[in-house]
Amino acid sequence: MVAPERRRRVTISDVAKHAGVSKAAVSKVIRNDYGVSQSMRDRVKRAIDELGYRPQAAARALRGRSFTIGVLMQHIGIPFYAEIMTGLVDQLTESDYQAIMIQGGTRDKTEKRAIDALIDRQVDGILMIAPLAARTHLEQVAREIPTLVLGRHDRSPAYDSIVDDDRTGSELVMEHLIELGHRRIGHITFHQEHVRPADQMPRIRADTYERVMREHDLAGEIAVATTSYTEEGGYDGARELLGRSPRPTAIFAGSDEAALGVLAALHEAGLSVPGDVSVAGYDNTKLAAHPNIALTTVDQDGVVMGRTAGRLLLERIEGRTSAAHFSVIPSLVVRRSTASPRPHSSS
Amino acid sequence: MVAPERRRRVTISDVAKHAGVSKAAVSKVIRNDYGVSQSMRDRVKRAIDELGYRPQAAARALRGRSFTIGVLMQHIGIPFYAEIMTGLVDQLTESDYQAIMIQGGTRDKTEKRAIDALIDRQVDGILMIAPLAARTHLEQVAREIPTLVLGRHDRSPAYDSIVDDDRTGSELVMEHLIELGHRRIGHITFHQEHVRPADQMPRIRADTYERVMREHDLAGEIAVATTSYTEEGGYDGARELLGRSPRPTAIFAGSDEAALGVLAALHEAGLSVPGDVSVAGYDNTKLAAHPNIALTTVDQDGVVMGRTAGRLLLERIEGRTSAAHFSVIPSLVVRRSTASPRPHSSS
């Protein structure tokens, strides 16, 4: 029984010695740098394989790159983010880069700590999914590290951005509901601090809701509950809307998660879906497709967004300085949670 | 209009110069090391604040610690993992450590790449959630870095572990169903490669299912579908079980996600829940509580598991060498997806 001798990690010097060449040569081979003969390349690669060498990211980061992309998200439990990650990982799998994720939480302070943590860890690029921070702060971060903001309508020359075309998506939902014959349509939204109103994704969905209502001469029927995009928010918002008299015949929740809360509230109130009230969400999360939910919603291709994010970040890291802005066109997915209102429905 | 001058990051030398002391002194203050006078401490802290200095993790990692805990998970979309992260982050928030997550995917190769990525990034501790890797590989990793394995019943002196008491949890479900009067109860499980059968969490749930069946003289009614713990797996498994004649009156799915698939399959087959078939899951994910799902399931406190994981890892990093093994006692949550079978139910 020998003590579990913690053997030293293989370093670049070990490889160099083993191959009978200099550290610099090994480094060049690893980085596919210019100025290495074929024989040298072969020799070093063999030595790397024989010793099982893997470069240490911390040491590389100190001088060059860390080969790490940091992803900031409020919480990993949000289903739509999983799709984005699938796309991102898929895109990065070809490259030498690795994606790491960090939770920023729902408060400004915790998010700032998370962003700092990524910067301190020298990530080569940051993907921020729906960050809370003020635009000036994002620009400050972007000055230090290639940054891509996803899900916010800020456009800054300092960073790239990817957004769903929330205007189009919301129009799709509203036209669908109105075409079904609904007039009393409620909406659930929320308010982000520190973000310019016009840049807020929830605000754009809400504004579009109001605009379409007005365009159909339904200004008098506008009813908005401002809570949050969570299940709890949807629940609270629905209860607020259902308290009105006459109550709405349809509710357009700003997100699928909120829509789940709406369904829960309707269930609790003994109202049927879509018999008494139609419900629509936004995001087309996996759950929306489940037959027990069967939610009409807007599909924005999260996988494509993630993949695009990866590509844009790699481009930035390679040196692109001009800002890229990408918009994904959403589509409507109609399921059983929406139908024409009952003709006699009032109060 | 000036070019956005990318100013150099503040380093420890800058702080030292600003405070008129040595680098070593600053380093000591940062690490709360012994041998620093109060006046020195104050002076350095002031300089740090004035310059807005934050140490660079890569540089620290090269010599000492990276103050990073790496979390490996197959995919961030798995709801139960979100609870674990909540607990972990909560525990670490007091310390200087930061949790970063990495996706290992569902294949051995991709998981290995993810684990290597964490090691290469010099994390101080690794939390592996239900890893696929063989035990020998885990032990090898644990020799290099403090490791905690969550959700697998391997016990190794090389690493700590946290498990749900799957035996008890499965018993709770089975006793509940049998007490309701069910006799034809099906089960959905899956098979992990590389893991010793006795250490597999799904296997333990399945074995307990079979044992309880036998203890109630129901050996002849045992029906197991081996698919996976995903929604798709649950769907396929349910279709397999429903193909039997007479069909089961209850299905115990090994996980909530699988149970969702079961519900979908039942819906598609035109069978009601719990009228025609009762369904039980495992994990008590947030979704199980939704009134449209209302799934009877087993609650294992993910937040406590995550918090415990954080504590144990910090202890290991501080030098504990003996292995710790933690077991969480689950409880049954009864909802509307289970009820007594219809008396006349046959075929």
Place this chain on the structure above:
DNA sequence: TACCTTGCATAGACCGGTCTACGTGCGCGA
């Protein structure tokens, strides 16, 4: 007074990579 211990502060090596500057050999045109 000589010697030892203890507390505090510092200089400089060190971690494992990258990168710059430079040396060497070879082919080619004048």
Place this chain on the structure above:
DNA sequence: TCGCGCACGTAGACCGGTCTATGCAAGGTA
């Protein structure tokens, strides 16, 4: 033959921290 450019390879500084070894002064002891 000489000079030049080019391809290839290497030595050693460097990144920003930590850590070891050492210096120095104050206070205690014989």
